Amino acid sequence: MTETKWSVDEAAIREFSAAxxxxxxxxxxxxxxxxxxxxxxxxxxxKTKIDKWNFTEFGAHHVQSAPFxxxxxxxxAAQAVIGEESSxxxxxxxxxxxxxxxxxxxxxxxxxxIFTDFATAAKEHSEVFQKFFMQQVVKADEHKLTxxxxxxxxxxxxxxxxxxxxxxxxxxxxxxxxxxxxxxxNHVVVAADANSKIxxxxxxxxxxKTEQGVANIVTEVIAGDNAQVSYGAVDTLAENVTxxxxxxxxxxxxxxxxxxxxxxxxGNTVSENVTNLIGDGSFADTKMVVVGRGKQSMNFTxxxxxxxxxxxxxxxxxxxxxxxxxxxxxxxxxxxHGASKSNAEQESRVLMLSEKARGDANPILLIDEDDxxxxxxxxxxxxxxLQLYYLMSRGITKQEAERLVIHGFLAPVVNNLPIENVKKQxxxxxxxxxxx
Amino acid sequence: xxxxxxxxxxxxxxxDGKEILKGVNLEIKGGEFHAIMGPNGTGxxxxxxxxxxxxxxxxxxxxxxxxxEDVLEMEVxxxxxxxxxxxxQYPSEITGVTNAEFLxxxxxxxxxxxxxxxxxxxxxxxxxxxxxLEMDQDMAQRYLNEGFSGGEKKRNEILQLMTIxxxxxxxxxxxSGLDIDALKVVSKGINKMRSEDFGCLMITHYQxxxxxxxxxxxxxxMQGKIxxxxxxxxxxxxxxxxxxxxKQELGIEDETVQ
Numbered sequence: 001m002t003e004t005k006w007s008v009d010e011a012a013i014r015e016f017s018a019a020x021x022x023x024x025x026x027x028x029x030x031x032x033x034x035x036x037x038x039x040x041x042x043x044x045x046x047k048t049k050i051d052k053w054n055f056t057e058f059g060a061h062h063v064q065s066a067p068f069x070x071x072x073x074x075x076x077a078a079q080a081v082i083g084e085e086s087s088x089x090x091x092x093x094x095x096x097x098x099x100x101x102x103x104x105x106x107x108x109x110x111x112x113x114i115f116t117d118f119a120t121a122a123k124e125h126s127e128v129f130q131k132f133f134m135q136q137v138v139k140a141d142e143h144k145l146t147x148x149x150x151x152x153x154x155x156x157x158x159x160x161x162x163x164x165x166x167x168x169x170x171x172x173x174x175x176x177x178x179x180x181x182x183x184x185x186n187h188v189v190v191a192a193d194a195n196s197k198i199x200x201x202x203x204x205x206x207x208x209k210t211e212q213g214v215a216n217i218v219t220e221v222i223a224g225d226n227a228q229v230s231y232g233a234v235d236t237l238a239e240n241v242t243x244x245x246x247x248x249x250x251x252x253x254x255x256x257x258x259x260x261x262x263x264x265x266x267g268n269t270v271s272e273n274v275t276n277l278i279g280d281g282s283f284a285d286t287k288m289v290v291v292g293r294g295k296q297s298m299n300f301t302x303x304x305x306x307x308x309x310x311x312x313x314x315x316x317x318x319x320x321x322x323x324x325x326x327x328x329x330x331x332x333x334x335x336x337h338g339a340s341k342s343n344a345e346q347e348s349r350v351l352m353l354s355e356k357a358r359g360d361a362n363p364i365l366l367i368d369e370d371d372x373x374x375x376x377x378x379x380x381x382x383x384x385x386l387q388l389y390y391l392m393s394r395g396i397t398k399q400e401a402e403r404l405v406i407h408g409f410l411a412p413v414v415n416n417l418p419i420e421n422v423k424k425q426x427x428x429x430x431x432x433x434x435x436x
Numbered sequence: 437x438x439x440x441x442x443x444x445x446x447x448x449x450x451x452d453g454k455e456i457l458k459g460v461n462l463e464i465k466g467g468e469f470h471a472i473m474g475p476n477g478t479g480x481x482x483x484x485x486x487x488x489x490x491x492x493x494x495x496x497x498x499x500x501x502x503x504x505e506d507v508l509e510m511e512v513x514x515x516x517x518x519x520x521x522x523x524x525q526y527p528s529e530i531t532g533v534t535n536a537e538f539l540x541x542x543x544x545x546x547x548x549x550x551x552x553x554x555x556x557x558x559x560x561x562x563x564x565x566x567x568x569l570e571m572d573q574d575m576a577q578r579y580l581n582e583g584f585s586g587g588e589k590k591r592n593e594i595l596q597l598m599t600i601x602x603x604x605x606x607x608x609x610x611x612s613g614l615d616i617d618a619l620k621v622v623s624k625g626i627n628k629m630r631s632e633d634f635g636c637l638m639i640t641h642y643q644x645x646x647x648x649x650x651x652x653x654x655x656x657x658m659q660g661k662i663x664x665x666x667x668x669x670x671x672x673x674x675x676x677x678x679x680x681x682x683k684q685e686l687g688i689e690d691e692t693v694q
Contacts, residue, residue: 385491390528393488394542394596395516404541408532408579 007183008061010034013151016062020119023126029133033140033150040144043244045270047328047360048299053268054242055145058214059181062154067100068093068176074101075207078174081234081425090115090171096182097154108167114160115171118187121158129158132189137220137248137276145244149185149216156187156217159200163224166197170232170421173202177237180210188219192227194252199230201422204265206238213241213267221249223257225279232260232422236429239266239294246272253279253308259286260417262426264433269298277304277311277339288317289413289426291406291433292325292357302346303332306339306372315346318413320406321357322434329361331376337368344374351409352382353402399435406434439466439632440503440519440603442487448497449479449486456482456693458660459498464604467632471646471671472639474657475679477692480639481525483657484608488522489515502604517546519603523593523610530580535592536562538580539599546600565598568628570621586613594625604635611645623648643675656682658691 013034017027042050068074071085074093082091090108092115093101099117108115114125121129134140140150157173175186190200204215215237223229229249237243243265249257257275275284284304292298304313315331333344350359363376383405391401410430417423442464449457456479464470472480486493487500489512500507502518510518530538539562544552562576569591581589590610597605607626611619626636626649638645646668654670655662656679664670664682683691
């Protein structure tokens, strides 16, 4: 194995932790993970070779950015996803690694909701945060990238919703990447206690070009008994940013997690989205849309693991590949022994728009229990020249015809996204990504 | 608008290297309704596809011009914006794109950016045309041709024709698969287009369509060429006597393209 080139060392980690007044447990977790990172292997996403990808070299572990003071200072792309400013808005804005704006309504505060940036969560909610941070859902020593993440985490949010609290308005986090030197090691914890209900939406927005960037993002969702978490994400990180993004959830009995993911990064991306259905009667639904362009390579693994009885898992992914983009869609439905009466369904579809675009969809069902139902559908194909001919024969330009076909191909996913705001955002983002 | 002329001269067309059209000559002017008739496999649909620019058809010789402009030099969308329209025999199905969205794109492709048709005006116009074609209003919001019955697809082609208002339209077997009631409705839509500014070429096997839309000129196609032309009375004779007398007259044994 070749020696990994690191952009940070142990001293830098200690220094960063001290500067943020982190509790001892977090520093120890960082150092422990860092010591393991060197020897742990990279994850092996099926059918994509990532050993030459850059996950470790970046400009700086953390950069100090001037915080945005108001919505009007935000870049246009961020304003667009937040929408009109209002007093009931719950939104966190992070500029590179610096917490910027945090609006949380009185209503949420009174209900006991915690919504804060990573550093504050570790400092001021140390005890509760420690229970969740890389303990139950994602472990630091799974592989090199999770270890690196635990060692170098430098941003993110913590959202905790107490028992019986139902929040209808989405809670939003916007991560703005506008410094070419910045590396994003964001950690998001969404913990929904019993019978609570929340919608969380995050955006990753690059407004800067970089030569060499790294984003290593881990999300942990913990859905308590009968809790409902709707998790939306629209990622638009720039070309040359290598992204590892791991969004994973676990469910208690009768809990439900809905994922609405739009992965529109322009750089190489490994995305892992796993839901472990632990509790009986729990439910997971993943909807994902992807547009690839340029020469980017992406790998999407979406997995639902059924442990509890009567659990249901649904995966629906549609991707469009333009130019020379490559993508692998792995869908895994796994039903463990004992998870009787469970149902695992998945559908993956990839549309390639050019000769050099590549796509692959691998549906996998792993079933260790007899009394279950499961199904899968997958297709990979090129755009039908006769469809374009038909549209163009009505005067529609080739570009507009392609736009309509792409829009139509993604519509079955986009139209059914449970979060209205994400639906709207994605429609715009897809439009932009397709037009260029 | 003024009268347009579509001129086809000595047109030779191949598909996968096989020559299908072997020198077609035809001129269609605004205000005229032409019908091309002929048995299966004589090149009728190839002619319509070649005029519109279907990707599989290769023009190897001859010319097509619209008001003097070289149609063969134009991309498919440019041909459409220049004033050509083809009601297709097998329209594509496009999932996720509603009929209304598609039609509006087609209308706006003929307008400058910033001068797009207003939504209200568009909907009103579409509603009127759909009423005339006795189409369910919900067809506007259904995905383009997806799950449409054969008859619904044909009506939808004519809805597009009425919305786009081209200078010259080619209707490729618009009557196939229609029952008599549907045929009447579709014919009503086509007849409504009649004006000095609109020329039409109907391609059909059967004289039946011509009972509802009277042609000014009738052409018979065999072996990839137009072998006989006449007025509406030619269609009536074909209906009564079939094609054999033409074959005998011209000494043709096998009318299909060899």
